[in-house]
Every structure is written in C-alpha cells, then in structure tokens.
Amino acid sequence: MSIQRKNFYFNIVINTVILGKQVAKLVGQERILILIRNAFQKIDDDYELANSQAQIAKKIAKRLRLKLPYDIRQLYCKKCKQFIVPGFNCRVRIGRSKIKALRITCLLCNNVYRKLL
Numbered sequence: 572m573s574i575q576r577k578n579f580y581f582n583i584v585i586n587t588v589i590l591g592k593q594v595a596k597l598v599g600q601e602r603i604l605i606l607i608r609n610a611f612q613k614i615d616d617d618y619e620l621a622n623s624q625a626q627i628a629k630k631i632a633k634r635l636r637l638k639l640p641y642d643i644r645q646l647y648c649k650k651c652k653q654f655i656v657p658g659f660n661c662r663v664r665i666g667r668s669k670i671k672a673l674r675i676t677c678l679l680c681n682n683v684y685r686k687l688l
C-alpha cells in the first residue's frame with residue numbers, strides 16, 4: 572500500500588473518530604460531489620485522472636457506507652466498474668423491442684445492460 576493511499580484511509584479514520592459519524596458522512600458527501608465535478612471537467616484532457624478521481628469518490632462512499640445518488644451511480648460500468656460518461660466512452664440507446672428500455676453500452680468492456688423504462 573502506498574503512502575498516499577495509507578494517508579487517504581488514515582484521514583477518513585481520523586475524521587470518524589474526532590468528528591463523529593454523522594459529520595464524517597456530511598464531509599464525505601461533499602468530497603464525493605467535488606471529486607465527481609472535477610472528473611467531469613478533466614475527462615476530455617486526461618481520462619486516467621478523471622477515472623481515478625471517480626474511483627476515489629466510490630471508495631469514500633464505500634468506507635462511510637453512503638449510498639451514491641442515482642445519477643452518480645449511473646456513471647460507473649456495472650461490469651468493469653470504470654467511470655463512463657455518455658458520449659465519451661459509453662453509448663445510450665432507446666431499445667426498439669416491445670420492452671422499452673435504455674441500452675447502455677460500455678465502450679471499454681463492451682458490456683450492455685438495460686434500464687427498464
């Protein structure tokens with residue numbers, strides 16, 4: 572485990588101990604929003620950076636047992652768990668079959684999954 576990573580977990584533990592769980596969750600939520608916003612701004616220049624920011628946001632949510640908001644949850648591929656953005660590295664289509672559904676194709680692993688309408 573690298574030093575940076577250790578510090579990351581250490582900060583979260585310290586936050587929970589000193590501030591209490593409720594405050595730590597609020598801080599975590601705020602950081603998740605900041606990270607996702609940054610990831611969106613950076614995605615055109617540097618996908619690696621945007622992806623790592625998104626993964627950190629997910630890790631914070633996991634550690635603090637927060638549920639990510641619906642529209643943020645849609646930004647992760649269900650199979651390869653990478654950060655996907657419509658128009659950049661995923662495709663969103665409305666199906667033409669009887670069952671109306673959104674087809675979301677991840678262009679990194681070519682996995683297709685459906686959201687029923």
Ligand SMILES: [Zn+2]
Pocket residue numbers: 648649650651652653677678679680681682
């Ligand atoms: Zn994928």
